[in-house]
Amino acid sequence: MTTSVLPQTATDRLRWAVADGWTVTRRDLAHWVRQPGPVIFSLLFSVMIVLMFGYLFGGAMAMPGRAGGGQASGDYREFLMPGMFVMTMLFGVGETVSAVTADARKGVTDRFRAMPMAPSAVVVGRGTADMLNAILVLLVMIACGFAVGWRAHGGVPETVLAFVLVLLLRFALIWIGIYLGLIIKGEEGVTMVQTLEFPLGFLSSAFVAPSTMPGWLGAVAEWNPLSSTILATRELFGNPGWGGDSWITQHALLMAIVWPLLLVAIFFPLAVRRYAALGR
Amino acid sequence: MGGTGRAVSAEGLGKRYGETAALDGFDLTVPEGTVCGLLGPNGAGKTTAVRILATLLRPDGGRAEVAGFDVASRPAEVRASIGLVGQHAAVDEVLSGKQNLEMFGRLYHLSPGRARRRADELLARFELAGTGNKPAKQYSGGMRRRLDLAASLILEPAVLFLDEPTTGLDPRSRNEVWEAVRSLVDGGTSVLLTTQYLDEADQLAGQIAVLDRGRVVANGTPDRLKSLIGAERIDVVVHHAGEISTAVAVIGRISGNDPELDVDNRRISAPVRDRVAALTDVVRALHDAGIEAEDIALRRPTLDEVFLRLTGHRAGRPAEEVAT
Ligand SMILES: Nc1ncnc2c1ncn2[C@@H]1O[C@H](COP(=O)(O)OP(=O)(O)OP(=O)(O)O)[C@@H](O)[C@H]1O
Ligand SMILES: [Mg+2]
Numbered sequence: 001m002t003t004s005v006l007p008q009t010a011t012d013r014l015r016w017a018v019a020d021g022w023t024v025t026r027r028d029l030a031h032w033v034r035q036p037g038p039v040i041f042s043l044l045f046s047v048m049i050v051l052m053f054g055y056l057f058g059g060a061m062a063m064p065g066r067a068g069g070g071q072a073s074g075d076y077r078e079f080l081m082p083g084m085f086v087m088t089m090l091f092g093v094g095e096t097v098s099a100v101t102a103d104a105r106k107g108v109t110d111r112f113r114a115m116p117m118a119p120s121a122v123v124v125g126r127g128t129a130d131m132l133n134a135i136l137v138l139l140v141m142i143a144c145g146f147a148v149g150w151r152a153h154g155g156v157p158e159t160v161l162a163f164v165l166v167l168l169l170r171f172a173l174i175w176i177g178i179y180l181g182l183i184i185k186g187e188e189g190v191t192m193v194q195t196l197e198f199p200l201g202f203l204s205s206a207f208v209a210p211s212t213m214p215g216w217l218g219a220v221a222e223w224n225p226l227s228s229t230i231l232a233t234r235e236l237f238g239n240p241g242w243g244g245d246s247w248i249t250q251h252a253l254l255m256a257i258v259w260p261l262l263l264v265a266i267f268f269p270l271a272v273r274r275y276a277a278l279g280r
Numbered sequence: 281m282g283g284t285g286r287a288v289s290a291e292g293l294g295k296r297y298g299e300t301a302a303l304d305g306f307d308l309t310v311p312e313g314t315v316c317g318l319l320g321p322n323g324a325g326k327t328t329a330v331r332i333l334a335t336l337l338r339p340d341g342g343r344a345e346v347a348g349f350d351v352a353s354r355p356a357e358v359r360a361s362i363g364l365v366g367q368h369a370a371v372d373e374v375l376s377g378k379q380n381l382e383m384f385g386r387l388y389h390l391s392p393g394r395a396r397r398r399a400d401e402l403l404a405r406f407e408l409a410g411t412g413n414k415p416a417k418q419y420s421g422g423m424r425r426r427l428d429l430a431a432s433l434i435l436e437p438a439v440l441f442l443d444e445p446t447t448g449l450d451p452r453s454r455n456e457v458w459e460a461v462r463s464l465v466d467g468g469t470s471v472l473l474t475t476q477y478l479d480e481a482d483q484l485a486g487q488i489a490v491l492d493r494g495r496v497v498a499n500g501t502p503d504r505l506k507s508l509i510g511a512e513r514i515d516v517v518v519h520h521a522g523e524i525s526t527a528v529a530v531i532g533r534i535s536g537n538d539p540e541l542d543v544d545n546r547r548i549s550a551p552v553r554d555r556v557a558a559l560t561d562v563v564r565a566l567h568d569a570g571i572e573a574e575d576i577a578l579r580r581p582t583l584d585e586v587f588l589r590l591t592g593h594r595a596g597r598p599a600e601e602v603a604t
Contacts, residue, residue, distance in 0.1 A: 016389070020387055023386045107366050279337050
C-alpha cells in the first residue's frame with residue numbers, strides 16, 4: 001500500500017500548506033480556462049456599466065466642486081473610473097461566494113476535508129486564485145478606462161499605491177465572500193449576494209458624490225468602506241471628486257487602509273471558524 | 281494500520297440534530313480485510329455514521345477508531361488511511377476525469393509524474409480512458425460514480441467507505457462497481473459500505489449490520505441474520521383471492537407461526553422447521569381443504585424479511601411512517 005507520509009516538522013507542514021494551496025489555486029485557474037464564459041461575461045458587464053454611466057447618464061450626473069453644473073462628461077468619466085475599479089472588486093464577492101457554495105454543494109469541499117492535505121489549502125487556494133482574477137479584471141478595467149479618456153495624473157508611486165489599495169480591498173472582500181459562501185447553502189443565496197452588490201455600490205461615492213445625496217444617506221455613503229478606497233484612489237490618480245467636509249472624507253487615504261484591515265480582522269477568523277465548524 | 285486487526289471500531293457513537301437523533305449508541309466493529317454492509321432505510325443514520333468515521337463530522341458522544349487511529353485525536357492519520365465515496369459523486373465537474381485524478385493525486389502528495397501515471401492507470405481500470413478532455417459534468421451518472429471511486433483509490437486506502445455506491449445506477453454500472461469492490465478486497469482493503477439494497481449487502485458483504493434509527497439492531501453474517509428468523513420458509517401462491525383466508529389458516533397451523541400475506545400476488549409465506557415434512561403436510565392439507573395452489577416452494581428467507589422482523593418495519597421506508 002502506498003499510504004502517504006504525514007508531515008512531521010513545522011517546515012514540512014508549511015511546505016505542504018504551500019504546495020496544496022497552490023494545487024487548489026491551479027484548479028481554480030483551470031476552471032476559468034476551461035469555462036471562460038462567466039469570466040468574460042463579468043468583464044463585459046463591467047465594461048458595459050462604464051459605457052452606460054460614462055456616456056448615457058454621465059451628462060446628468062452632479063459632481064462636487066464644480067460650480068454652475070457645467071462640467072463636461074469627460075470629467076465624469078475621470079470621476080467614474082476609480083469608482084468602477086472598486087465596483088469590479090465588489091463584483092468579485094459574488095464570484096467567490098458562488099465558487100465556495102458550488103464546491104460545498106457538489107461535495108468537493110467534503111472530499112478535500114477527508115483527504116490528508118493541508119486543511120488551509122482550500123481557503124488559501126481560493127483566495128490566491130481570486131486575487132489573480134482580480135488583477136486580470138483590474139488590467140481590463142484600466143484598458144477600458146484609457147479607452148474612455150480616463151488618465152492617472154499623479155506620479156508612478158501614487159498610481160501604484162492606488163492600485164495596491166484597490167487590491168487590498170479585494171483581499172478583504174475575499175474573506176467576506178468565503179465566509180458568506182460557507183454559511184449560504186443554496187443558489188438563491190448566491191443570487192441574493194450578487195443583487196445586493198448594486199445597492200451597496202450606489203450607496204457609496206462610486207457613481208455620485210455623497211454630498212449630493214440627502215443628509216443621512218450621504219453620511220452612510222461616506223462611511224461605506226468602498227467610499228474610502230474610491231476617494232483615496234481619486235486623490236492618488238488626480239481625478240476629480242475627492243476630499244470633503246467630513247472627517248471620513250478628509251481621511252480617505254488612512255481609511256482606505258484601515259477599513260480593509262478591519263474587515264480582514266473580522267472576517268478572516270469568522271471564515272476560518274466557519275470552515276472548522278463544517279464538522280459540527 | 282495500527283495493528284489492532286480492526287479496520288473500524290465504533291463504540292456508542294451519538295449525533296443529534298435538534299430533536300432528531302441521527303445516531304444513538306452506534307456500535308460497530310469491522311475486522312481488517314473484510315467487507316461490512318451497513319444496511320438501513322432512509323434516515324437510519326448511514327451517512328451520519330460514515331461521515332463521522334471519515335472525520336467529516338464530530339460525534340456528540342462515543343468514540344471511534346479507523347485503521348487503528350482515533351478519529352477525534354488523530355484525524356490526519358485517519359485521512360491518510362481512508363478512501364471515501366460519498367452518497368453523491370464529489371468530483372470537480374468542470375475539470376476532465378484525468379484533470380480530477382491528477383489534482384487529487386497532487387493533493388495526496390504524489391509527484392507530478394506519478395500523479396499523471398496513477399491517473400492514467402485508474403482511468404484505464406475504470407474504463408474512463410476514452411473520455412478525453414470532456415468535463416465531468418458531461419459524464420453519465422455511472423461514469424461519474426466510477427470517477428468518484430477512482431479518486432478514492434489513488435493511494436490504495438487501507439479502509440474504504442462507500443455510501444450507497446450503486447444508488448441510481450443501471451445494472452451494468454452496478455456490476456462494475458461491485459467488481460471493483462471485490463477486487464479491492466482481494467488486494468487487502470477493508471470496506472464499509474452502506475446500502476438500502478438487501479441484495480447488494482448479500483452480494484458483497486461478509487458481515488451485515490442492520491441500522492435502524494441510529495442504532496445497530498442486528499449484526500452478523502448474512503446467513504446468521506437469515507437464520508435469526510427461522511431456517512426456511514414456505515411460499516404458497518393460491519389461484520383465487522377467495523381461498524386466501526382458508527389457506528392462511530391451514531399454513532399457519534402447520535407452521536406454528538402467523539403467515540405473512542401478500543394479497544396482491546395471492547402469496548402466503550411462513551417459516552417452517554422441518555422442510556420436507558412441512559411441504560408434504562401443506563400440500564395434503566391444501567388438497568383436503570379443496571384449495572388449488574398455483575405454486576408451492578421452499579426457500580431461504582430474504583434480507584427484506586430479516587429487516588422486517590428485526591425492526592418492525594420494511595426496509596426502504598422511513599421509520600416515522602411505520603412508528604405511528
Ligand atoms: N445536517 C443535518 N441537519 C439536520 N438533520 C440531519 C442532518 N443530517 C442528517 N440529519 C437527520 O439525521 C437522520 C439520519 O440521516 P442520515 O443522512 O445519516 O440517514 P441515511 O441513513 O444516510 O439516509 P439516506 O438513506 O436517505 O441517505 C435523518 O433523520 C436526517 O434527517
Ligand atoms: Mg445517506
